[in-house]
Amino acid sequence: MLTADGLTKRYGRFTAIEDISFTLHAGEVLGLVGESGSGKSTTVRCLVGLTKPDAGQVRYAGPKFRRGVQMVFQDPYASLNPRMTVAEIVGEGLLVHGIEKSSAGRRSRVGGLLEQVGLDKSDMDRYPRSFSGGQRQRIAIARAIAVEPKVLICDEPVSALDVSVQAQVVNVLRDMKLELGLSILFIAHDLAVVRYLCDRLVVLDGGRIAETGTREQIYANPRAPYTKSLLAAVPVPDPAAERLRRSAR
Numbered sequence: 001m002l003t004a005d006g007l008t009k010r011y012g013r014f015t016a017i018e019d020i021s022f023t024l025h026a027g028e029v030l031g032l033v034g035e036s037g038s039g040k041s042t043t044v045r046c047l048v049g050l051t052k053p054d055a056g057q058v059r060y061a062g063p064k065f066r067r068g069v070q071m072v073f074q075d076p077y078a079s080l081n082p083r084m085t086v087a088e089i090v091g092e093g094l095l096v097h098g099i100e101k102s103s104a105g106r107r108s109r110v111g112g113l114l115e116q117v118g119l120d121k122s123d124m125d126r127y128p129r130s131f132s133g134g135q136r137q138r139i140a141i142a143r144a145i146a147v148e149p150k151v152l153i154c155d156e157p158v159s160a161l162d163v164s165v166q167a168q169v170v171n172v173l174r175d176m177k178l179e180l181g182l183s184i185l186f187i188a189h190d191l192a193v194v195r196y197l198c199d200r201l202v203v204l205d206g207g208r209i210a211e212t213g214t215r216e217q218i219y220a221n222p223r224a225p226y227t228k229s230l231l232a233a234v235p236v237p238d239p240a241a242e243r244l245r246r247s248a249r
């Protein structure tokens with residue numbers, strides 16, 4: 001669905017990312033993982049056209065990029081307009097892209113979308129300030145899927161949330177993948193969050209790809225020393241995962 005082909009971006013003499021290549025296939029969740037400064041945001045900015053790469057290109061296989069590729073951002077407090085109701089926030093794309101012109105039709109669709117992400121229809125007349133961080137990310141997911149995208153780019157969507165609600169939001173995304181067949185690029189700085197969601201992973205280190213592999217390969221048999229150290233840093237409560245963590249050292 002979406003391919004990064006040799007993306008390189010320099011800021012002056014500093015190379016932020018170098019020769020980044022990967023493909024997000026139809027219906028898969030691909031994790032883009034790396035520590036702060038490893039180049040995740042720069043890669044995403046190149047993918048969505050916010051930054052022009054110095055080399056390389058982005059290819060999108062679906063129709064209408066602006067509708068077909070949607071984003072969920074890290075900060076659920078900054079990404080929702082505080083002056084708009086949930087109905088207006090989630091329904092905006094339906095209006096802008098001419099998907100649902102009547103306001104009654106939009107309200108009905110918004111109600112269904114809210115239920116799809118585990119909120120209540122009656123939430124649509126409330127403002128973002130009255131929701132928790134996790135609920136706000138559900139609203140952001142509803143807004144993104146409203147326009148029936150092919151690709152969802154989730155830029156650290158749970159990093160700002162309490163650990164107790166992170167799994168709930170990750171589960172909503174997994175449901176969207178299963179129900180809608182969405183392709184999801186999930187950006188995260190640790191490997192614990194993406195463990196049960198991603199089919200494949202791309203691990204970034206210092207602006208370069210350290211390792212790419214399926215979830216099974218990466219967690220059971222990480223090859224790059226950097227991936228091993230990232231895995232060793234993952235706090236895991238269950239004994240089987242703890243054994244895996246130890247064997248990764």
Ligand SMILES: Nc1ncnc2c1ncn2[C@@H]1O[C@H](COP(=O)(O)OP(=O)(O)OP(=O)(O)O)[C@@H](O)[C@H]1O
Pocket residue numbers: 011014015016034035036037038039040041042043189
């Ligand atoms: N506009 C810019 N000018 C100069 N350097 C930049 C700019 N944007 C990013 N960088 C540098 O490029 C490198 C990669 O940054 P990037 O934001 O892509 O990393 P990241 O993995 O997304 O980190 P984080 O998780 O902290 O957001 C960093 O060293 C950063 O300081």
